[in-house]
Amino acid sequence: MRSNKLGWILLAPTLLILFFFGVLPFVYVVFVSFHQWNPFAASPEMIFNGADNFRRIVFDSAFLNSLGVTVAFVLFAVISEVIIGYMLAQAFMREFPGKAFFRTIHTLPLIMAPIIVGSVWKLMTTPSIGIIPHYLDKWFGISMNIGTSAPAAFFTIVVMDIWHWTPLVTLTLIAALVSLPRDPFEQAQIDGANKRQIFWHITLPMIAPALIATVFIRLMDALRTVDEVWMLTGGGPGSSTRFLGVHIFKEVFPKTNYGYGSTISVIVLYLTIVVCWLLYVSMLAPRNNRKG
Amino acid sequence: MANVKIENVVKRYSNVQVMHGVDVDIEDGEFVVLVGPSGCGKSTLLRMLAGLEEISDGTISIGGRVVNDVIPKDRDIAMVFQSYALYPHKTVFDNIGFPLKMAKQPDSVIKEKVTKAAEVLDLDHLLDRYPKQLSGGQRQRVAMGRAIVRDPQVFLFDEPLSNLDAKLRVTMRVEIKELHQRLGTTIVYVTHDQIEAMTMADKIVVMRDGRVEQIGSPLDLYDHPKNVFVAGFIGSPSMNFVHGTIAVKDGKKVFLSDHGLELPVPENNARTNQAVTYGIRPEHIQVGDQGVPMKVVVVEPTGSETQVFAKSGPELIDALVKDRISAKPGSELCYMIDPANVHLFDRETEQRI
Ligand SMILES: Nc1ncnc2c1ncn2[C@@H]1O[C@H](COP(=O)(O)OP(=O)(O)OP(=O)(O)O)[C@@H](O)[C@H]1O
Ligand SMILES: [Mg+2]
Numbered sequence: 001m002r003s004n005k006l007g008w009i010l011l012a013p014t015l016l017i018l019f020f021f022g023v024l025p026f027v028y029v030v031f032v033s034f035h036q037w038n039p040f041a042a043s044p045e046m047i048f049n050g051a052d053n054f055r056r057i058v059f060d061s062a063f064l065n066s067l068g069v070t071v072a073f074v075l076f077a078v079i080s081e082v083i084i085g086y087m088l089a090q091a092f093m094r095e096f097p098g099k100a101f102f103r104t105i106h107t108l109p110l111i112m113a114p115i116i117v118g119s120v121w122k123l124m125t126t127p128s129i130g131i132i133p134h135y136l137d138k139w140f141g142i143s144m145n146i147g148t149s150a151p152a153a154f155f156t157i158v159v160m161d162i163w164h165w166t167p168l169v170t171l172t173l174i175a176a177l178v179s180l181p182r183d184p185f186e187q188a189q190i191d192g193a194n195k196r197q198i199f200w201h202i203t204l205p206m207i208a209p210a211l212i213a214t215v216f217i218r219l220m221d222a223l224r225t226v227d228e229v230w231m232l233t234g235g236g237p238g239s240s241t242r243f244l245g246v247h248i249f250k251e252v253f254p255k256t257n258y259g260y261g262s263t264i265s266v267i268v269l270y271l272t273i274v275v276c277w278l279l280y281v282s283m284l285a286p287r288n289n290r291k292g
Numbered sequence: 293m294a295n296v297k298i299e300n301v302v303k304r305y306s307n308v309q310v311m312h313g314v315d316v317d318i319e320d321g322e323f324v325v326l327v328g329p330s331g332c333g334k335s336t337l338l339r340m341l342a343g344l345e346e347i348s349d350g351t352i353s354i355g356g357r358v359v360n361d362v363i364p365k366d367r368d369i370a371m372v373f374q375s376y377a378l379y380p381h382k383t384v385f386d387n388i389g390f391p392l393k394m395a396k397q398p399d400s401v402i403k404e405k406v407t408k409a410a411e412v413l414d415l416d417h418l419l420d421r422y423p424k425q426l427s428g429g430q431r432q433r434v435a436m437g438r439a440i441v442r443d444p445q446v447f448l449f450d451e452p453l454s455n456l457d458a459k460l461r462v463t464m465r466v467e468i469k470e471l472h473q474r475l476g477t478t479i480v481y482v483t484h485d486q487i488e489a490m491t492m493a494d495k496i497v498v499m500r501d502g503r504v505e506q507i508g509s510p511l512d513l514y515d516h517p518k519n520v521f522v523a524g525f526i527g528s529p530s531m532n533f534v535h536g537t538i539a540v541k542d543g544k545k546v547f548l549s550d551h552g553l554e555l556p557v558p559e560n561n562a563r564t565n566q567a568v569t570y571g572i573r574p575e576h577i578q579v580g581d582q583g584v585p586m587k588v589v590v591v592e593p594t595g596s597e598t599q600v601f602a603k604s605g606p607e608l609i610d611a612l613v614k615d616r617i618s619a620k621p622g623s624e625l626c627y628m629i630d631p632a633n634v635h636l637f638d639r640e641t642e643q644r645i
Contacts, residue, residue, distance in 0.1 A: 183377030186344050189364040190371045191391035191438070201390070205381040 033262035040256045053263035063264060065239055066247040067271075073154070073243060074222045077161040081218055082211070084162065085169025092174055103174075107167045114164070118231025121160045125232070132156075146233060150240035153233045157241055160228060165221070169214050176210035177203075212283050216276055223272050244268050294355030294445040294478060295320040296341065302349035303336055303502070310336060311502040313350065318495075321476045323469075325489045327525065328499035334482045335374055337499075338448050341480060342371050355445055367446075370439040374450040374482075376431045378423040384410070385419040388437040395442075409437040412467060414460075428455040436464070440471055449481045453488065461485075465492065486528040490514070498522050520642040523571050523635055529599060532577070534570040534607050535639060538562045547636075551606035555584075558631040562638075562645045569642070571635035574599065577611035583628035588619045600625070 037046040133144040146153040226245035235242035252261035296318040303311035339345040343364035392402045413433040490510045498505045506518045517523035536549035547555045586602040636645040
């Protein structure tokens with residue numbers, strides 16, 4: 001029991017910080033989400049309006065549009081990142097000249113702030129000055145204008161996100177692959193499994209925990225992407241890339257609609273939790289209650 | 293079923309060479325046991341047969357086909373790893389059934405074969421468990437099960453019974469022999485256990501430091517070891533060795549140890565004064581009231597037999613006696629040696645004379 005007390009004392013600073021910077025703001029956001037609050041308007045006081053904000057959100061076409069765009073973005077980006085990340089991780093498991101060098105530079109996008117990534121990609125994609133539209137036009141005769149074409153804007157953001165975050169997936173999967181025991185793979189070869197079967201029956205189940213953790217991290221991050229998109233398209237053209245994060249931002253800051261903005265945040269958090277939970281259950285549960 | 297030919301096989305790891313030209317011929321359906329001290333390359337040789345380890349030089353053929361560049365999956369072999377190599381995320385049932393599943397066997401067949409193997413291996417109550425919930429011996433039996441549900445060209449076993457208790461080991465030994473007789477599949481089997489080697493093998497391959505020292509039937513190796521190493525390695529307890537020279541006494545050749553002990557020798561063509569190593573198995577020393585005297589140092593009764601360590605002059609001698617003897621340390625006994633049971637080796641070359 002003495003060590004238990006010591007444990008709490010040692011944990012106390014962390015818990016305090018967590019409380020003041022995590023729990024308290026969260027509770028406050030939930031609190032605000034039940035109010036109408038426009039602190040910079042003529043009547044800045046907080047007015048309790050029950051579930052009105054939540055009722056409004058269900059019929060808010062701008063929000064529903066954001067939700068759809070965000071889900072599409074998350075699906076495209078995270079699935080691509082996991083697949084490309086896994087292939088890169090496998091490539092880095094092999095020996096090739098300059099491996100250490102490539103492994104180092106491939107992580108460089110990770111250390112760039114999202115806002116910088118956004119501005120660099122804006123430079124690269126702006127029609128007439130950007131390198132990407134230039135070569136797309138020169139080599140393939142494709143004209144790309146993220147300012148006017150919704151698909152161009154959307155997929156540019158997807159590609160940008162893949163470029164930015166795939167290294168994270170690669171790194172965690174390398175760590176998972178390196179720590180795998182070698183025996184089961186040799187045994188599987190002996191047992192007559194081909195490469196595809198080894199992947200599905202041995203590799204995937206054995207890296208599943210790391211893979212799921214990575215997918216969670218990417219999912220949560222992708223669901224609240226703001227900075228790069230804000231920098232690159234500002235949510236346009238129209239509202240075609242107005243992701244949830246961007247939507248909340250526009251709701252809260254230009255319109256100073258704090259109450260409704262908080263409501264959207266709470267809903268987004270709730271959806272994130274639901275998605276992660278579904279994923280967790282579908283990927284981990286089958287192997288805990290399977291019968292032979 | 294297939295014969296296996298290992299020809300002049302060499303294995304190098306970057307700059308260390310661990311296998312120096314190994315030749316073994318294995319007939320179709322033969323039960324071959326590999327023995328040798330730890331680190332001599334038994335597992336490495338098995339892994340090369342399985343295709344898990346590249347062959348640096350030489351050739352290996354299975355069923356007349358050179359398999360140097362054939363991947364493990366296409367060699368049609370079953371293997372039990374020294375480390376079990378179970379699939380940690382699969383149940384015992386799925387572990388054993390995995391090779392069948394990969395061979396696209398119908399579920400009913402898988403179920404039947406796995407259930408049968410589990411019965412044989414006494415694993416039927418553990419089929420739903422995961423490897424981490426099993427004891428070492430149980431894991432080893434799962435690994436064994438995964439091999440015996442198949443009907444491959446060659447079985448490779450790397451110390452498959454090392455972690456079992458004595459009783460289970462005997463049962464499994466019989467089980468493996470029975471499997472061999474039933475399927476007639478070629479088996480290559482690594483073991484440290486003398487009894488396993490002697491009782492199961494059609495042919496024993498004795499290895500040392502990546503070389504084959506001798507190949508022969510169990511009794512052949514026991515009766516005619518080619519050199520001091522094989523003589524000492526085969527047989528348990530291991531052979532007594534005494535250093536000395538060949539002398540002539542009354543017109544007959546005798547052995548004279550460096551410490552002056554005189555022992556009888558069989559007909560041989562050793563030169564007089566040739567430096568030799570004299571070998572005699574503990575079970576071939578007849579302990580009784582007559583012959584050369586010796587002073588008992590330690591007595592180790594095992595129930596069925598008694599092992600006696602005694603000093604004959606300055607030489608320490610290890611004798612195995614079938615009957616109970618009541619000798620106490622310090623007491624005097626006598627022993628006789630039948631020259632026919634004596635093995636003589638040249639001391640320089642360590643080869644049999
Ligand atoms: N990857 C490797 N790199 C370098 N040397 C190796 C490697 N693997 C094995 N060896 C060496 O090869 C030799 C043979 O090893 P092996 O595992 O075949 O021995 P073994 O006869 O099976 O021994 P044991 O009875 O202890 O299982 C050993 O000296 C070992 O150190
Ligand atoms: Mg070994």
